[in-house]
Amino acid sequence: MSGERLSGAQLLCRLLLEEGVDLIWGYPGGAIMPFYHALPEHPGLRHILVRHEQAAAHAADGYARASGRIGVCVATSGPGATNLVTGLATAHMDSSPVVAITGQVPRHMIGRDAFQETDVIGLTLPITKHSCQVRDVTELADEVRKAIAIAKEGRPGPVLIDVPKDVQNQQTTYEPARPPAPPAVPATPVSRARAEAVAAAAGLIAGAARPLIMVGHGVILADAYDAVRQLAEQTGIPVITTLLGISAFPESHPLHLGMPGMHGEVHVNRAIQQADVIVGIGLRFDDRVTGNTAGFAPRAQIVHVDLDASEIGKNVPTAVAIVGDAKEAVAELLRAVAPRRCDAWRHEILSFVRPRQETYRGDLSPENIVGAVHEVTGDRVTIVTDVGQHQMWVAKLYPYRRPNTHITSGGLGTMGFAVPAAMGVALARPAEPVWSISGDGGFQMNLQEIATMVQEKIPVKMGIFNNGYLGMVRQWQQFFHGRRYSATPIWSPDYVKLADAYGIAGWRVEEASQLQDVLARAHATPGPALVEFVIEQEANVFPMIPPGASLSEPIEAESVGAPGA
Amino acid sequence: MTEGSAVPHAVSVLLDEELLALNRTVGALRRRNLPIESIAVGPAGAPGLARLTIILNSDVATVDTTVKKLHKLSGVRAAVTFPVDEGVTRELALVKVRAQHERYAALLDVIELFNADVVDEGADAVIVQVTGSGSFILAFIRAVEGFGILDVARSGSVALARATD
Numbered sequence: 213m214s215g216e217r218l219s220g221a222q223l224l225c226r227l228l229l230e231e232g233v234d235l236i237w238g239y240p241g242g243a244i245m246p247f248y249h250a251l252p253e254h255p256g257l258r259h260i261l262v263r264h265e266q267a268a269a270h271a272a273d274g275y276a277r278a279s280g281r282i283g284v285c286v287a288t289s290g291p292g293a294t295n296l297v298t299g300l301a302t303a304h305m306d307s308s309p310v311v312a313i314t315g316q317v318p319r320h321m322i323g324r325d326a327f328q329e330t331d332v333i334g335l336t337l338p339i340t341k342h343s344c345q346v347r348d349v350t351e352l353a354d355e356v357r358k359a360i361a362i363a364k365e366g367r368p369g370p371v372l373i374d375v376p377k378d379v380q381n382q383q384t385t386y387e388p389a390r391p392p393a394p395p396a397v398p399a400t401p402v403s404r405a406r407a408e409a410v411a412a413a414a415g416l417i418a419g420a421a422r423p424l425i426m427v428g429h430g431v432i433l434a435d436a437y438d439a440v441r442q443l444a445e446q447t448g449i450p451v452i453t454t455l456l457g458i459s460a461f462p463e464s465h466p467l468h469l470g471m472p473g474m475h476g477e478v479h480v481n482r483a484i485q486q487a488d489v490i491v492g493i494g495l496r497f498d499d500r501v502t503g504n505t506a507g508f509a510p511r512a513q514i515v516h517v518d519l520d521a522s523e524i525g526k527n528v529p530t531a532v533a534i535v536g537d538a539k540e541a542v543a544e545l546l547r548a549v550a551p552r553r554c555d556a557w558r559h560e561i562l563s564f565v566r567p568r569q570e571t572y573r574g575d576l577s578p579e580n581i582v583g584a585v586h587e588v589t590g591d592r593v594t595i596v597t598d599v600g601q602h603q604m605w606v607a608k609l610y611p612y613r614r615p616n617t618h619i620t621s622g623g624l625g626t627m628g629f630a631v632p633a634a635m636g637v638a639l640a641r642p643a644e645p646v647w648s649i650s651g652d653g654g655f656q657m658n659l660q661e662i663a664t665m666v667q668e669k670i671p672v673k674m675g676i677f678n679n680g681y682l683g684m685v686r687q688w689q690q691f692f693h694g695r696r697y698s699a700t701p702i703w704s705p706d707y708v709k710l711a712d713a714y715g716i717a718g719w720r721v722e723e724a725s726q727l728q729d730v731l732a733r734a735h736a737t738p739g740p741a742l743v744e745f746v747i748e749q750e751a752n753v754f755p756m757i758p759p760g761a762s763l764s765e766p767i768e769a770e771s772v773g774a775p776g777a
Numbered sequence: 778m779t780e781g782s783a784v785p786h787a788v789s790v791l792l793d794e795e796l797l798a799l800n801r802t803v804g805a806l807r808r809r810n811l812p813i814e815s816i817a818v819g820p821a822g823a824p825g826l827a828r829l830t831i832i833l834n835s836d837v838a839t840v841d842t843t844v845k846k847l848h849k850l851s852g853v854r855a856a857v858t859f860p861v862d863e864g865v866t867r868e869l870a871l872v873k874v875r876a877q878h879e880r881y882a883a884l885l886d887v888i889e890l891f892n893a894d895v896v897d898e899g900a901d902a903v904i905v906q907v908t909g910s911g912s913f914i915l916a917f918i919r920a921v922e923g924f925g926i927l928d929v930a931r932s933g934s935v936a937l938a939r940a941t942d
Contacts, residue, residue, distance in 0.1 A: 333797065337804050342851035344797070362851060522845035525838065 241288025244315030269299020274636025290328030305623025430494015507762025628657030798852025
């Protein structure tokens with residue numbers, strides 16, 4: 213193989229295969245045509261033609277999150293590249309290793325405002341972990357290998373490789389990677405400082421009367437699911453899961469409390485406000501989790517375990533910092549902490565639990581919908597949610613029991629994420645059912661991807677919570693803007709007819725009594741299928757911490773009145 | 778996390794000598810709207826590396842977070858910070874001053890006082906090179922203001938932590 217002559221485009225394909233890539237999401241165009249010309253010579257690379265480049269980035273993101281491997285998307289220069297931007301920003305905020313390859317105008321035309329030229333490096337600098345433009349084919353292999361290594365190492369994140377068209381056509385000699393590739397960041401040995409930090413954390417845990425464990429996405433990324441459960445069981449400390457930490461701890465576990473923050477349960481936020489020690493693992497204390505940081509966990513000393521040193525102390529003051537892989541750090545903690553129990557504290561927290569009070573027309577409540585999805589799919593399913601009210605309902609109500617089976621756009625809050633990301637999840641987990649759940653707003657942002665599912669036989673089941681509003685924005689308007697529903701009523705097409713137009717099965721559910729039958733039929737349908745849930749128009753997500761308020765100041769259902777009142 | 782009073786800090790960044798790494802680094806600073814007093818960039822000691830020196834007038838927590846953020850950027854090899862007081866800070870300025878015959882001797886007195894050099898002499902103006910801390914440069918500029926300043930070019934501060942550290 214050594215010394216083989218290849219074009220830049222052929223080399224690019226070879227480098228992807230070398231990295232174990234077998235799936236690419238993309239859309240061809242002028243500046244990436246040499247790559248697409250080479251693609252059929254590499255049958256090991258399956259290419260999925262999306263209907264919009266944004267979907268390619270989200271699908272690659274979904275694939276990466278579900279598989280733990282890199283997700284690859286490809287676009288042409290100019291508008292193709294700019295359409296990737298939202299997907300890359302989404303992946304960046306949620307630490308997902310997406311590798312984007314963009315065509316670029318030939319080198320002699322760069323900077324001359326050529327047709328379909330855009331400075332994609334400049335555009336994506338703040339939303340990628342790394343980006344590069346390959347200036348000569350002799351640099352291509354090194355640049356691609358380096359970019360992919362950066363995407364995967366440490367805290368994962370997206371990278372972008374911009375390849376001018378003439379570089380794709382240049383001839384070069386292929387040299388296979390020299391295994392093993394040297395790690396770009398050398399592994400740090402366990403230092404004395406680290407051992408001291410672990411001992412200090414163990415001391416805080418041992419002395420705490422009201423300790424909590426808060427777990428985030430880092431636990432899933434580090435595969436620390438079992439380690440965290442052992443830590444909880446060894447210490448009896450109740451566990452809180454952030455939005456991206458959902459499914460990082462079994463929800464059926466007696467120590468599981470729920471989600472914190474803006475739409476967290478009252479008992480979870482009260483527990484945080486009363487805690488004396490919080491062990492945060494793989495989370496960044498995002499503002500949606502903390503509320504006003506000045507009033508966050510006022511009695512708690514915080515132990516923060518995170519792979520990214522720049523997260524320590526960024527949002528909340530930290531008593532003990534352990535910088536490193538969550539799995540290793542928790543294993544060290546496990547060896548350092550003595551077994552204990554926290555029964556009185558756990559029972560105190562459970563005494564804070566408030567029953568949900570909302571009622572819904574036709575009994576088509578989020579509980580009933582989510583419960584029926586679970587009943588039909590069991591624990592095998594992965595749920596991909598979009599952004600808004602339905603996202604919060606699913607996060608709060610779905611009883612996740614397997615790690616990494618809840619995938620959503622957390623940090624960026626990207627509407628339109630669910631449908632294309634679910635395609636990526638479906639191809640990463642071909643043996644398991646995958647449901648995307650969206651609102652009527654987010655679904656209409658990327659519904660064109662139904663065509664991709666049909667063409668490529670990607671069996672995503674799509675649920676749509678249709679309330680005729682951009683529901684979460686409407687809820688904010690109701691609470692904070694005097695019910696002025698400015699630009700939030702949204703018309704939808706007839707989704708059953710839409711499904712029919714794409715040649716897939718579709719159902720509309722208007723009563724809870726229809727749920728079981730329709731969901732069972734959708735679940736049994738091979739290939740993609742669509743189910744619309746016509747829900748209460750002005751239902752709200754309760755409780756809610758108003759933006760800028762502390763976790764001690766929730767809005768609960770009774771303080772606002774019945775939906776639509 | 779912004780408790781503590783603002784103190785001038787030097788942030789010294791060793792990065793790959795390419796515009797992309799510089800762009801990424803400066804972009805990260807720009808994004809946080811930090812109170813930047815000066816930026817200087819030039820080749821570092823080792824080949825292929827550049828040294829970026831930023832003087833930030835900010836509290837310790839903000840500066841520490843900034844350095845941690847910079848540290849993880851692709852293309853950044855190292856990033857350290859120290860209060861300006863705890864390092865050596867130097868800046869170079871070229872100041873073009875009107876030099877009328879009758880006041881030339883007085884101007885030379887000021888130049889000598891600041892240990893500055895006349896590096897170019899024209900018919901009715903001179904270019905003076907002055908080196909020192911940022912406040913020293915500012916003091917020189919104030920001192921020659923009365924003669925008529927035609928132009929000023931300042932390099933921005935470069936800084937190193939003291940050798941005793």
